[in-house]
Amino acid sequence: MFTLSVCLLTHNSARLLREVLPPLIKVADEMVVVDSGSTDETLEICREFGITPFHHPYSMHGMQMNVAIERASHDWVLCMDSDEIMDEQTVNFILALKADEEPAKEKAWRLPRYWYVLGEQVRTLYPVSSPDFPVRLFNRQHARFNLRPVDDQVEGHTCSEKMPGHVRHDTFYTLHEVINKLNGYTTRLVKYTHVRPSITRGFISAIGAFFKWYLLSGAWRQGRVGAVTGLYATLYSFLKYFKAWYQHPQAKAIQAEQDVDTHTHSLQK
Secondary structure (H helix, E strand, O other): OOOEEEEEEEOOOHHHHHHHHHHHHHHOOEEEEEEOOOOOOHHHHHHHOOOOOEEOOOOOHHHHHHHHHHHOOOOEEEEEEOOEEOOHHHHHHHHHHHHOOOOOOOEEEEOOEEEEEOOEEOOEEOOEEOOEOOEEEEEOOOOEEOOOOOOOOEEOOOEEEEOOOOEEEEEOOOHHHHHHHHHHHHHHHHHHOOOOOOHHHHHHHHHHHHHHHHHHOOHHHHHHHHHHHHHHHHHHHHHHHHHHHHHHHHHHHHHHHHHHHHHHHHHHO
């Protein structure tokens, strides 16, 4: 038997929070909610369930999860986002797992996460297929989230096992949300990783993404929702190279100015 801290990230999460919290509370010996500055009813809903959220400014998802993990009282943690809703089968599995003998501390479990776009379940959403199985239940003494700017993962466990069930990942619930996340993800990717600045490569990548993630994946069968996921993959593939290409001359100019300032300063000494 072992005790479990559930770590939940929120930011303007009122839309789904009353569905997200009840199954988590069933498995939690402790609820740790880290909020990054909600302005809707998120904080009030948490208090309705007897939870007092912690505030921490958002930088990257993995870093925010690690902040929540540090605040947990128990070594075993279940890390969730506020658009992920566990079903009864997943809840019952976790309860049975907790009631059994404590597992090896190097072991982890993967969440069965099914992606929903504009309220409809999809087979793919660039760059993942649905369902995907991210590691979310683990011992914090042996694992942590990495700090990749997009699509971060848990690292440090030596083996993992898939949980049963169906976790509804209700993401991209409006077209406005799709565009916002597309812009945010590609900006962070270019800011924190090296992307080759090439507009030609952007066009080639976008064409490849269109064929792979819209035509070959069968997304075209899903009408408007499929068109949205196909467009998302195409634009994502293009924008990461386009933004790197657009910013590249500016970055060189800034570096040149810094070099001149450094040289001038050294001469003045």
